[in-house]
Amino acid sequence: MAQPTTWDTHPEPLPVDSAPVPEYGSGSLADLLPTLAAGLGVPGMTAGITELTPADRNCVFLIDGLGWEQLRAHPEDAPFMTSLLGTSRGGTGRPITAGYPATTATSLASVGTGLPPGAHGLPGYTVRDPATGELMNQLRWQPWTAPAVWQPYPTVFQLAHEAGVHAAQVSSPAFENTPLTKVALSGGTFVGQLSGEDRMDIAAEQLAAADRALVYTYYSEVDGSGHRFGVDSDTWRGQLAHVDRLVQRLAEQLPPRSALYVTADHGMIDVPFDEEHRIDFDEDWELRAGVALLGGEGRARHVYALPGAQDDVLACWREVLGEQFWVASREEAVAAGWFGPRVDARVRDRIGDVVAAARDDVLLIASEREPRESAMVGNHGSMTPAEQLVPLLEVRP
Incomplete structure (x- = not known):
């Protein structure tokens, strides 16, 4: 009797419709900035995350690679952010979804444009450019292609700036002129600061610089340590403890009538x-x-x-x-x-x-x-809770 082929022995594949699709429109990263901008009166913006109360001054602190499940698993290393999971500081922490794929270039574009991947057009870490037939790395922007052609929509920061809102990004100086920044996070003022502590201080100053403000700041090293050493390593835990102190530093400097939102671009799995x-x-x-x-x-x-x-x-x-x-x-x-x-x-x-x-x-x-x-x-990208769910933590002065 003939032996069964390899194809004969595989079980039934997972149904496509069994994948947990991100909560586009009501609870994804693409909904955060439009919700805040709508509260600031920016034309054309819609509040998809309806439970957020409008504030005159809004700051989003995005921690690269800090998933909801990883944060919940290490309360001793992140006591301040863990305290934001309840109501003791005036907010209720909850998870939102990153979007598919759960990867940095895609998520940052969703954050900054307020659009899901199918609209902003950065649907993966590397994707084929139909014009050339080559793979394009959308994080490193290699090979180079015209940013405004690849992603033609304005960012929420650009729209806010045009509406008279003070818009600012506080991040590493290395990111100021990258194509990814131009298509995803540009608009208003960019302030480059090397240290996390300086970024927190400058972000607080930018918040206080106008009656209406939309400020973004960013920290990448949690992601880097997760990729290299894993999300339960001592190095990763050390980075979590460090960024927890940064969140507290910024929270303690918030000006009146402001709100701080702490989130991430994806989680991670070892x-x-x-x-x-x-x-x-x-x-x-x-x-x-x-x-x-x-x-x-x-x-x-x-x-x-x-x-x-x-x-x-x-x-x-x-x-x-x-x-x-x-x-x-x-x-x-x-x-x-x-x-x-x-x-x-x-x-x-x-x-x-x-x-x-x-x-x-x-x-x-x-x-x-x-x-x-x-x-x-450590790796990420898919639709499992460990990768998809990211925190949305709120602090108000």
Whole structure:
């Protein structure tokens, strides 16, 4: 009797509609700045997060890589932020969703434009540029393409500035002129400060500089330590403790009639270093068959098929990975709302012919193509709670 083939032995793939789609329109990162700007009277803005009370001066402090689940798991390392989970300081901390994929370039664009990924057009860590056929890294902006063509919508900061609101970003000087900053976070005044402490002090000054203000500040090192050492390492815990003190420093300087909102761009999950948890695309002939380009990242892949091979690639990826990943065609992912309620025509072909989002603690690495990314301990990108849920903490003076 013939032995069953590999394809015969795979279980039923995860249904596409079983993926927990982000809460676009009511509880996602894309809804935060429009809600604050609507409270400031900026034309065209809608308050999607309806429980937030308007304030004259608003500051958003985004901590790169600090997910809701990771914060909740380490109360002893973040006592101040943990205190914001209740009502003792006038706010109620709760999670909101990052958006898909849960990755920095996508999330920062959602924060700054107030749009979901299907509209702003940064739908992954690396995606294919339909104009050139090349993979574009949207975090590093390589290869370079015209920022205003890639993302043509104004940012909320630009709209607020035009409406007479004092808009400011306080971040590392290295980010001032990057294409990602231009398309996602520009508008009003940029103030570059190297130290976290200086950023907190300047952010408080910018808040107090006008009767109506919208200020953004940022800290990246929690994410970096998670990628290198994992989200339960001593190094990561040390960064969490440090940023907790920064939040408290800023909170204690808030001027009257202001509100501070602490959030993040994504959470993170540690993935073990073994063949069971790290599937190597570069060593798997089945997964490579018919694939022209592999985009995205280990837990949120965009797969671009050779002409005519789309159906075969989708079938193969479902058979091989379908128990551990939600695997969808481009059309299915768009219809399911993974990238938001709408996907602009210019964005559609940036999305993979096949989209694969990890459900389990697995990673689809590419050891030859992506050696640096494949060596990371902490990873993110998918729609699991550990990656999707980010804090929304509120402080008022």
